[in-house]
């Protein structure tokens with residue numbers, strides 16, 4: 001009965017689209033005193049190119065970039081933080097070499113192309129992708145519109161037709 | 163001045179004192195105050211009134227780290243963060259490692275909750291009765307100390323606490339796991355039912371698989387509404403505290419009830435340092451408390467004292483209660499207090515998949531799972547190890563998150579609705595043998611910030627535990643295979659240490675003979691009858707059930723005996 005599994009299931013409810021989580025509204029640059037990442041704009045481009053805005057909200061409008069920056073800084077080791085930093089630098093270098101602009105200035109297709117084919121650490125790119133997916137699939141938009149998420153369903157049926 | 167002192171002492175004098183407000187202390191407080199005794203509950207932790215649950219209504223996306231623990235928290239708390247329930251939503255109810263140090267002579271993961279309600283806010287709410295075979299086990303298998311009571315002595319008290327706490331379950335009619343006073347059971351999933359049926363067929367009824375019995379109000383009765391509790395809304399976020407009182411906690415149930423009698427007072431931030439023994443009266447007369455914040459010392463007095471600090475703390479308090487009559491700790495004439503610490507072995511588990519029922523899924527949330535009562539050595543010895551194990555069993559089906567692809571393709575994949583196979587799993591709960599070599603004792607020099615000696619913990623697993631783990635792996639693999647499960651994997655949790663079961667017991671055990679035990683059949687210290695110990699410290703053996711229901715029943719039983727003796731003038 002792990003909570004995380006439960007979050008991945010069920011419920012119904014319709015709330016606002018693509019709003020930022022409340023903690024992200026409170027977010028301000030003060031909480032980044034020891035900012036590990038020189039260029040956090042890169043995170044916006046990464047999440048935006050991975051899960052773009054279409055006729056539905058993408059990762060950027062649910063605030064995945066804020067989550068990623070925060071979780072890497074607060075929850076992961078210096079080693080992983082450094083790997084992320086290096087990866088961001090490499091992505092940027094590759095962007096400049098190929099398109100003569102920094103990574104965050106690329107359009108989404110160019111950015112995805114760099115991510116997919118980057119010579120940087122594949123594991124780190126995969127890690128950033130997983131964090132983006134995690135943030136997106138935990139968002140209010142996704143859970144309430146696509147997962148029938150309900151905090152307190154007040155019932156359980158052990159065997160229903162799909 | 164003299165009058166002032168007498169007055170002040172009078173204000174600090176009660177009929178009964180209960181040390182600790184957790185699962186067992188809450189029950190002592192309820193029974194004693196309900197029967198008319200002026201009762202003081204002393205709780206070392208902060209005040210948490212029912213409803214003071216800061217995270218309880220938070221949505222998953224409202225957690226800054228989506229539930230993940232920060233590195234700072236992890237590094238500062240290598241032990242507490244090992245508990246599966248320790249998360250971004252519940253960390254405020256756990257004791258942090260640095261604040262309450264102890265010495266591990268052998269690795270011991272001591273998980274604690276210091277606040278009103280203790281660990282009753284955090285527990286997983288599994289509640290099964292012991293059977294007569296469990297109480298008779300130590301005598302049958304030649305353990306050092308045998309139970310002074312049997313199933314018949316405790317059965318009415320199981321009923322008493324079940325009715326009030328609210329236990330959901332099915333009447334399964336099993337000798338090895340007696341039925342209780344149940345509220346409506348939760349439902350098994352398709353694959354859990356399939357497993358139950360397969361096991362019945364293959365083992366001729368010798369290996370029943372049932373829905374778990376748990377402390378949730380599936381069908382609240384008037385007695386629960388009177389406590390101010392309501393039906394469980396099936397959120398499974400219980401470790402945050404439940405705003406509806408849907409599961410049993412001291413905070414939602416026993417403590418408000420005790421308060422309603424008008425006979426209970428509670429003092430938080432009150433670290434009980436020791437129990438005061440009066441050499442002339444030849445009994446305990448009160449307790450010495452250190453205020454957790456001001457560090458000031460203050461004494462409280464009563465004719466009855468219940469020690470419910472949870473196993474290790476109860477051992478510490480009693481060992482630290484030294485007098486010229488009891489130089490080695492209150493009641494400790496035989497020198498065995500602190501020894502025979504035992505636990506449940508949770509070191510292994512098994513998982514698998516089931517490829518059937520692919521057109522079915524579950525719907526809603528169930529704060530419970532299925533349960534496999536112990537089937538080894540129940541009525542007679544059958545294996546090369548002593549005693550046996552119980553196991554959880556749950557089968558569920560999740561939507562798969564398809565994270566393939568990039569850009570719009572990835573986005574579309576994330577919106578796909580697809581289910582994987584059913585996933586099945588069991589955790590292991592093995593009985594361990596209480597041994598004199600597993601102990602807690604007080605350090606001779608190191609103290610905590612309240613001047614209480616730090617505890618040294620020395621608890622090890624043994625060969626019997628290893629053999630039992632091996633048997634679990636073999637038997638559960640066989641059972642999973644017979645049920646048609648695939649991808650079966652057993653696991654060993656190498657980082658698991660005793661203590662992480664959070665079922666630590668013993669040290670102040672019940673027994674018939676004062677030479678080998680500390681407590682009599684009513685949980686009174688053999689040598690100081692007005693002191694009662696009814697938390698895990700009193701347990702003579704541990705069997706395989708989650709222990710708290712038995713602590714509750716023993717507490718209610720002992721408290722009612724205490725009231726009778728008090729009225730007769732015997733205490």
Ligand SMILES: Cc1cc2nc3c(=O)[nH]c(=O)nc-3n(C[C@H](O)[C@H](O)[C@H](O)COP(=O)(O)OP(=O)(O)OC[C@H]3O[C@@H](n4cnc5c(N)ncnc54)[C@H](O)[C@@H]3O)c2cc1C
Pocket residue numbers: 181182183184185186187188204205206207245247273275276277278279280281282284285286287288289432433434435470471472473475476479664665697698708709710711713
């Ligand atoms: C995550 C988790 C899951 C669990 N799952 C289950 C389960 O499914 N089923 C089950 O039966 N059990 C379960 N348990 C165990 C259960 O919580 C304990 O068995 C139960 O809480 C013990 O009750 P207690 O009264 O002895 O101690 P506690 O509930 O821990 O209460 C002890 C209280 O005493 C106070 N105290 C300690 N020392 C002093 C002192 N010197 N002075 C004053 N006060 C003091 C503490 O602050 C605390 O409030 C689980 C525990 C956890 C943490």
Ligand code: SF4
Pocket residue numbers: 378393394395396397398399400401403404405406407408409529
């Ligand atoms: S599952 Fe029930 S008891 Fe647990 S938090 Fe939810 S409503 Fe409360």
